[in-house]
Amino acid sequence: MPVWAEIDHAALAHNVRLLRARAGDAQLMAVVKADAYGHGLLQVARTAVGAGATWLGVAQMPEAFALRDAGITTRLLTWLAVPGADFAGAISRDIDLSASAPWALDEIAAAARSVGRTARVHLKVDTGLGRGGAYGPDWTTLVRHARPLEAEGVITVVGVWTHFAHADAPNHPTVLTQQDRFFEAAAEAEREGCRLEVRHLANSAATLLHPSAHADLVRPGLALYGLSPVPQVDDDFGLRPVMSLRARLALVKRLPAGQGISYGHLYAPEHDTVVGLVPAGYADGIPRNATNVGPLAVGDTRTRVAGRVCMDQFVVDLGAGSGARAGDVATLFGGAPGEPTAQDWAEMTDTISYEIVTRVGARVPRIHVNQSPDEAP
Numbered sequence: 001m002p003v004w005a006e007i008d009h010a011a012l013a014h015n016v017r018l019l020r021a022r023a024g025d026a027q028l029m030a031v032v033k034a035d036a037y038g039h040g041l042l043q044v045a046r047t048a049v050g051a052g053a054t055w056l057g058v059a060q061m062p063e064a065f066a067l068r069d070a071g072i073t074t075r076l077l078t079w080l081a082v083p084g085a086d087f088a089g090a091i092s093r094d095i096d097l098s099a100s101a102p103w104a105l106d107e108i109a110a111a112a113r114s115v116g117r118t119a120r121v122h123l124k125v126d127t128g129l130g131r132g133g134a135y136g137p138d139w140t141t142l143v144r145h146a147r148p149l150e151a152e153g154v155i156t157v158v159g160v161w162t163h164f165a166h167a168d169a170p171n172h173p174t175v176l177t178q179q180d181r182f183f184e185a186a187a188e189a190e191r192e193g194c195r196l197e198v199r200h201l202a203n204s205a206a207t208l209l210h211p212s213a214h215a216d217l218v219r220p221g222l223a224l225y226g227l228s229p230v231p232q233v234d235d236d237f238g239l240r241p242v243m244s245l246r247a248r249l250a251l252v253k254r255l256p257a258g259q260g261i262s263y264g265h266l267y268a269p270e271h272d273t274v275v276g277l278v279p280a281g282y283a284d285g286i287p288r289n290a291t292n293v294g295p296l297a298v299g300d301t302r303t304r305v306a307g308r309v310c311m312d313q314f315v316v317d318l319g320a321g322s323g324a325r326a327g328d329v330a331t332l333f334g335g336a337p338g339e340p341t342a343q344d345w346a347e348m349t350d351t352i353s354y355e356i357v358t359r360v361g362a363r364v365p366r367i368h369v370n371q372s373p374d375e376a377p
């Protein structure tokens with residue numbers, strides 16, 4: 001295998017248990033959208049449920065269908081549908097749906113009538129993120145649109161929910177104003193007659209830092225995967241990284257001082273040196289702007305990308321004394337002490353660790369390790 005992502009299910013289960021403990025009485029929804037942030041949807045979902053997640057959450061309906069069609073029966077919410085989406089397919093698969101606008105309630109209701117089942121709906125309120133959800137007076141309109149559909153028996157409003165703009169900035173004033181607005185909106189829905197089962201707003205950062213936002217259910221994503229949503233805070237919360245991205249050197253050779261390396265010759269060793277060829281490139285999700293900066297570990301050597309990251313490969317400078325050989329393992333990021341982290345890659349490439357793990361390409365096999373026997377696929 002030239003390049004692979006090792007997915008450590010013991011670390012994942014540890015993180016789920018740790019987040020559950022932080023969440024107190026709230027239930028835990030494991031957010032497994034985007035192929036579980038690149039880690040593998042079904043495998044991650046099974047381990048998360050085995051470790052105590054009582055809900056799963058995904059953005060897109062096809063992701064929810066994939067979970068159900070694989071036999072996963074855990075309570076499941078999907079939240080980002082467009083007009084014409086297969087709401088009937090979702091209802092018949094017992095998937096909870098989100099609505100931010102009356103059109104969504106109407107489509108869900110029509111689908112529920114057609115399949116002869118009641119749809120479970122979570123109304124989304126925009127408390128100040130300025131993205132999804134019903135904003136301002138639209139909230140009242142949304143709630144009042146839902147009530148007759150509940151009376152008809154085609155939907156039941158089981159949840160009210162929102163999402164933070166600045167949960168990752170622990171002391172940002174909007175965290176509290178959004179939270180206040182949220183509980184006010186939920187209370188309004190209850191005054192109008194909704195009988196809410198779950199009110200939920202906490203992502204990873206709020207799960208870790210804002211107990212007052214835990215409400216009935218927390219929705220961590222990134223922290224499940226062992227990455228800190230608040231890297232500026234000097235605390236890893238005891239999380240363990242789940243993904244390690246590794247490759248085997250495809251070639252090791254000597255190059256003389258001054259020989260430019262890779263496209264554009266953006267790197268040239270000052271002294272004669274030994275270089276290794278890493279068979280992973282931007283097609284595999286390695287950021288092209290990791291050119292000359294992406295950190296790696298090869299054996300005990302810490303080194304960097306030397307020259308351009310290409311589509312399928314890049315070079316590392318191992319130093320003149322290197323005894324590395326073709327086939328040796330290079331770790332781009334991992335979980336063990338001394339290995340570079342996804343957060344290191346994020347900092348070197350001006351992004352966030354979410355993007356580093358989620359962008360790992362379809363060509364990179366996920367190797368699942370430490371799965372407990374009853375969670376293995």
Ligand SMILES: *Cc1c(COP(=O)(O)O)cnc(C)c1O
Pocket residue numbers: 031033059079163202203204205219220221222223229
């Ligand atoms: C992605 C997402 C989450 C998880 O966010 P993290 O910051 O990864 O914990 C929670 N809720 C919603 C609506 C999301 O889209």
